[in-house]
Amino acid sequence: MKSSIPSWKTLAGFFFALITVCSCDTSDGSAFDREAYIEQIQANPDFQSWAHYLGDPERTHFSLLSQIDTSNVKQLVPAWSYVSGEVSKKRTTQIQTNPLIVDNTLYGISPANDLFALNAGSGELIWEFSPPGTDQTGLGLSRGMVYWTDDKGEQARIFYASGYQLYAIDAQSGKRIIGFGKKGFVDLREGLGRDPEKVPIVMTTPGVIYKNLLITGHRTSESPGAAPGHIRAYDVISGELAWIFHTIPQPGDYGYETWPEKAYTTTGGANNWAGMALDETHGIVYVPTGSAAFDWYGATALGITFLQIA
Numbered sequence: 001m002k003s004s005i006p007s008w009k010t011l012a013g014f015f016f017a018l019i020t021v022c023s024c025d026t027s028d029g030s031a032f033d034r035e036a037y038i039e040q041i042q043a044n045p046d047f048q049s050w051a052h053y054l055g056d057p058e059r060t061h062f063s064l065l066s067q068i069d070t071s072n073v074k075q076l077v078p079a080w081s082y083v084s085g086e087v088s089k090k091r092t093t094q095i096q097t098n099p100l101i102v103d104n105t106l107y108g109i110s111p112a113n114d115l116f117a118l119n120a121g122s123g124e125l126i127w128e129f130s131p132p133g134t135d136q137t138g139l140g141l142s143r144g145m146v147y148w149t150d151d152k153g154e155q156a157r158i159f160y161a162s163g164y165q166l167y168a169i170d171a172q173s174g175k176r177i178i179g180f181g182k183k184g185f186v187d188l189r190e191g192l193g194r195d196p197e198k199v200p201i202v203m204t205t206p207g208v209i210y211k212n213l214l215i216t217g218h219r220t221s222e223s224p225g226a227a228p229g230h231i232r233a234y235d236v237i238s239g240e241l242a243w244i245f246h247t248i249p250q251p252g253d254y255g256y257e258t259w260p261e262k263a264y265t266t267t268g269g270a271n272n273w274a275g276m277a278l279d280e281t282h283g284i285v286y287v288p289t290g291s292a293a294f295d296w297y298g299a300t301a302l303g304i305t306f307l308q309i310a
Contacts, residue, residue: 058279107171112130201227210233248264
């Protein structure tokens with residue numbers, strides 16, 4: 001039997017970067033007010049659906065829906081089922097997606113990274129989007145997606161990744177939004193200061209939306225040659241890079257002097273592969289990262305990884 005106590009590698013291999021994306025004071029010393037929090041989320045229409053990965057921007061896995069409880073859960077019977085198919089004979093097939101439900105539409109991702117929309121009441125397929133390529137299963141699974149709509153509710157987009165391609169999909173039609181990035185997607189290998197053809201990157205866990213910014217991490221190798229795990233924010237309309245946070249400091253960055261002089265040119269990792277949480281009220285995104293490459297050996301990856309940017 002495996003021990004349930006975290007290993008030293010698990011404990012030492014995770015660092016937390018606290019990144020503020022607005023200027024505000026969060027040190028008022030006030031205690032958490034549970035009742036006020038409940039009132040706040042009750043007034044939030046998102047909690048009448050499941051419009052965020054893991055439930056809400058804070059990733060609490062929590063919902064106030066109360067129709068099903070301990071008194072009636074035993075009465076549940078299947079209403080419908082949807083078979084996404086695409087079971088691979090070449091490898092163990094996985095589907096780890098946390099679906100979204102918005103306005104009676106369920107959005108999910110198949111084992112082959114195809115995005116689909118279903119009528120949440122009937123299970124009927126509304127549309128399906130298949131990324132270009134013959135075998136998306138080799139590019140990594142996808143745990144979920146991000147839903148965004150503008151203030152007027154005139155535009156609704158689904159952001160999701162297949163491998164290293166981050167797509168913007170029209171939530172109504174399932175079509176690529178051509179004005180986003182390069183004809184509907186952003187190549188996550190670009191903009192990291194390395195040769196895009198040589199950096200191993202897939203995006204398996206969705207990022208978060210803050211105002212008009214999509215903030216993302218990615219998964220990479222844990223060995224020499226890994227891509228740097230920089231955190232990036234993209235404009236939700238254009239796909240242009242709005243800002244980048246270097247998890248491996250570069251000249252002029254806080255903590256740069258604690259690393260070997262040119263570590264940022266060769267060291268990779270320190271990446272966010274598990275997802276992040278957003279405090280919308282204070283404009284803070286909480287970003288857990290893995291260790292710098294290569295894993296299990298830190299002599300070449302000295303440096304500060306705990307920091308806060310105002």
